[in-house]
Amino acid sequence: MSPSPGIWRYGEVVLDERIAAVRAGAAEVELDRSSYDVLLALLRHAGEVVTKDELLESGWPGRVVSENSLVKAIGRLRQALGEDGTAIRVVHGYGYRLAAAVRFEAVAVEKVHAHPHEAERLRDGDRLPHRPGWRLVQRLGEGSAGVICLARSDSGDTRAIKLATSESGLRSLKREIALARYIQAVRADLPAVAPVLGWNLAQPPFFLEMPYYPHGHLRDWAQAQGGLGALSFQQRLSLCVQLCEAVAALHEIGILHKDLKPENLYPVADDQAPGGWRIVLADLGAGEAALAPQLAELGLTYSLVDGTHSLSSAQAGSLLYIAPEVIAGEMPTQSSDVYALGVLLYQLLVGDLRRSLAPGWEAALDDPLLCEDIAQAAALDPRQRVLDPRMLATRLRTLDQRHDERDQELRRRDEDERRARRRASERTRLRMWAAVTAALLVGLVATTAMSVRADRARLLAEENARQRQAVLDFVTSDVLAQADPYSGKGDSGKPTGGNQVSVRDAVDRAAAQVDQRFADDPAAAATVHALVANVFFGQDRHALAIGHYRQARALYRGLGADQLPALIRVETGLCDVQRIANDLAAAEEACASALRLSEEAPAQRPFASLKMGQLRTEQGRYRQAQAILQPLLASQALKDDAKAQGELYWSLGLCARGLGEYGQARKHFENLLALYRSAGETTTWTAWAYNSLGSVLVETGDYDAAEPLLLNARRIFEQTQGVGQVEAQMPNIWRTESRLRRGQWHEARALLQSLLDSWSGALKPDHPLPLRAQANLAWAEAMSGDRAIALTRLQAAMRDRARLFDQPGDRVVPRVLRWVRAALALDRLDDAATLLAIYDSRADEELPAAHPLRGEGDCLRAQLTLRQRDVGQARGEAISCDRMLRTFYSPAHPLVRESASLLQRLDQADRG
The missing domain is CATH 1.10.10.10 (Winged helix-like DNA-binding domain superfamily/Winged helix DNA-binding domain)
Structure with missing residues (x-):
């Protein structure tokens, strides 16, 4: 571009x-x-x-x-x-x-000269083109690229209309629309950002529609109030907090404002807001997503975001609020937004929008804590802007508490100084008693130490501390020292000759030495084996992870009852990794062991139950999983463990999604996202939350809303796990599904091939993920015209039936239905019939009586029966399919449209 x-x-x-x-x-x-x-x-x-x-x-x-x-x-x-x-x-x-x-x-x-977009010809009182029933009332403002007008409908409704008067103005409109659409898709609940209510980009005059804020922007509103100084300090502080939170909300979804100034802040009367007013940010036309690929992959780049980084656009806004590094030609960042925020906070707090941060500005703000906050936000060097908008909001909201803490600290210092003076005056008198006092202290310490050592809890705490130190020593001495290019050490501490060792290689080498390193300390060896297993699990090196979990388990089993909680955690970790690796029988043994052990350690019972519920979910035994997991949610047994609570929401959401209870699934996944986002936007768990919420939107056919969530998940996975990890590809599973449902065969094929290439070294060939991707790829190839390749895949699948379709405990139904579709697309009716027989043999085992996959199976059987010239039987199957699908999906869902189309074909066959 x-x-x-x-x-x-x-x-x-x-x-x-x-x-x-x-x-x-x-x-x-x-x-x-x-x-x-x-x-x-x-x-x-x-x-x-x-x-x-x-x-x-x-x-x-x-x-x-x-x-x-x-x-x-x-x-x-x-x-x-x-x-x-x-x-x-x-x-x-x-x-x-x-x-x-x-x-x-x-x-x-x-x-760039102005182009006659028709907007310049419009006058107050004219009808708004392309919007019947609306009339322009008056101009609210104008610039070189466009004008903003107040419009009123015949029924009395009002809106602000931003009209483009040049091509650059049109680009600005498109950029603002792009960002509004992105915000709506990713974070619809942002009342602090002015929404775009509609637009016309089809023919001149081009415009977008926004709410009309009758009190005007911050500068006009302040003047109408008699100046900011007429407001109480608490009212101004409340506006500052709201402003910080609004900017934080934008930054947390990857958007810069780039033009923060009073003219783009609109106070809105709100009885629920502190002080009766809330702040709304407007005019994102100068802003853009900091995460450029994110918007690009939303499909917004080509027409809605011009991607420009010219100096003039970067320096949009009043000079007073532009960060020094941006004036010097650097690109805007979140830090430059924070600089503008610091200036605005100062002006609001001193009650004067004309003030600048000129030397001596602190004199107008008689509060050292606020001076510290503003100085850090508006530091000239961006590296010194250590406060982000969310932290600023928190500090401002807790200002009274911070004052109390500061006062207490000052009082403590005064008291310490007085005590020091008293001690100095008494030092001579106390010297004579020093020997006696020392002897008493020694005796007291010895007595206390013996008492503590006699206490079992203290012993356990010391043992745990010793094990943690062993882990720390292992990481620093055995792993990181190898990866340090300046250490001069490689394997076994020998000089490397300058060859640098990667951290992954260092972990591998150190892991091989655990038993030798801790030969005399089985408890430390068990702890380190568990740590190494966790590392390998996170790297998708499942076989290595399983080996170290088993070594840790064997060691813990030989230790006393004090190590029971650690043993249960190792058993659940082993259950997890074997579940992910699709060794469900071994996972069952580990989870069952953890549950049995938790009878003697009740505090571990909820976590062990959670893992068994997750395993039942992976096995497709959703009702059993719900029976295990629902009591955990009702009792709030995991509420103090955010990660475990999130896994509980996640598993319940997967159960509901698997049963076609999509409303309940969406609720669980929304709770999951809210929980994990509170801990940070860029964590692996937040990525899973985005991915899960996106998945249920794909299932219900809301593909446009799902896409940005899935892209967000993929971006975070790649940041936290690495591009090549299994997790980084999970969002593409659902992105592929949306393309298959919409008939975008070529795009689906590209995504599927990428998935299979990525998984080739990380997952076993018989893992459900690549098996499902191969079935989807055959269908996409058949539909896109590559029938020969698709036929080769189908024939190979039919020859390999035992591995693909006959494995106990595997979820075959979704996969076999995709092979049915491929067979029908290739006119392989006998293969389709064989596959539907496999579906019949597994459906009752895997699906409840009412399930959307049963409806899809009936539709595919009806298509086969119709091709076999049995119109009457096909009609009955199609009616059953249509009735089942409509209980789960809206009329616009592709599967419902498919069933409706099938019924129309049957009607035509009857008439023919």
Whole structure:
């Protein structure tokens, strides 16, 4: 994407972004806006394949239109561009590409001339084009790129309308719409951010609609109040807290505001807010997502985010609020938003929006704690801005408490000084008693030590401390020292000759030496084996993890009852890793052992029960899992362990999702996300929460809402686990599912192949994840035209039936239905019949009487029966399918639409 607007050329075609005009040779080409935007998207990605979805989003942003609209737009472009139009090539089943050499000439932003977008012709009192029943009342503000007007409907409703008067203004609108859509998808509950209520990007005048805030922005509102100084200090402090929390909410979903200033802050009357007013942030047109790939993969980049980082856009806003590093030419960051926040906090707290942080600013704020907060937020060096908006909000909210703590500290210091003076005056008198006092102290310490050593709890605490020290020594001396390139040590402490050892290699080498290292200390050896097992588990090296868990278990079993809690944790860890590795029988043994042991250690019982419930979930025994897990939720037995509580929400959500109880599943996953986000946005557990919530939205057919959640999950997984880890690929399972359901076969194939490539070294070939991906890939290949490849896969699957479909305890039904679809797509009716017989043999074992997979199975059987010319039986199966699916899904769900289409085909067959 170009860094700034400019002029594009290929052949005889010239597209001038400054005025949104296209010429072919000497003649100007008349294009509708959608065709223009499609051409611009192709130019920006010349030589590349641009998908249909990307082009639809470019030409018709925010609208739902059919692919036929794109086909017609391409046809109009080819005709309008003459011979050069033949360079627009179709890539069948995927999209289009511009097969031409493209040249681009950037134009400085200040030289971009206004284009007559019709907005400049509108006057107060005019009807708002494209919005029947709405009229413009008055202009609220204007700039070089657009105007903001108050609009009122015939029924009296009001809105603020932001109209673009130039191409740069249109880009700003698109950027703001993109961010609003992203916020709605990722964090809809942000009342502190002004929402975009609607927009028109189809034809001039282009505009977006926002709420109208009658009290105006902060500067106007303050003036109407008689100045900020007329407000109480507590009211101003409350506004500061709200402002910090609003900016924190944006930063936590990866968005910079980049233009924080009074004109973009709107006070809104709210009886529920402290002081009766709350702050709303507006005008995100200058802002953008800090996580560029995140927006790009939401499909918003091509038409809704221009991705520019020009100095003029980066320096949007009043100079007073722009961080020094941004003025110097560096890119805006969250830290630069914090600088603007610091300036605004100072102005609000002193009650004067004209104040700057000039030397001596502290004199106007007679509060050392607030001076410290502002100094850290608005430090000239961004490295010294150690407070983020959430921390600032907390510090401001607890200001009274902090004052009390500061006063207590000062009183303690005064008292310490007085005591020191008294001690100095008495030192001579006390010296003579020093020997006697020392002897008494020695005796007291000895007596106390003997008493503590006699106490069993103290002994256990000392033992635990010793084991923790053993772990620390192991990590620092045996692992990290090897990975330190300056240590000069490698394996067994021998010089490496300068060869650097990776941390992974260091762990492997150290792990092999555990038993030798702690030969005389089985308790320490057990603790370190458990630690190493956890590390290998996190690296998806399941076989190694299982080996070390088993060694730890054997050692703990030889120790006393004091180590029972540690043994139970090792058993549950072993159950977990074997569950993930799909060794469900071995996992069953470990979880059952943990439950038996917990009878003698009641405090461990809830956690052991949780792990057994998770295993039942993995086995697809959802009702049994719920019977184990629901009492844990009702009793709040795990409430003091956030991680375990999260796993409980997660497992219950998986149960509900597996049973088709999607409303309940969504509730559990929303609780999971709220719990984990409170501990931090970028943790593996938060990623799982995003992934799980996205999964249930995919199941219910809400693909657009699911996509940003799944992308967020993948980003966090990659940050915390690494790109190659199994977890990093989990969101793509559900992204693939949404593409399969929407018939986006080529995109689904690319994702599936990526999944299989990633899992080839991490998961066993008979693991359910790659087995399901192979079935999906065969279906996608068959539907996208690669029938020969799909047939080869299907034939291999039918030959390998025992491994794929006959394993006890495995969840076969979802996988076998995908093979049925592949067989039907390939017209392999006998294979489809065989696979449906396998489905029948497993459905009662795996599914309750009412389940969406039963409905899908009936639909696929009806399709087979129809092809076998038995219309009457097919009708009964199709009716059963349709009735079952409609109990779980909305009429718009792809499976319901499929069943409705099947019934229509049967009606036609009857008439035929």
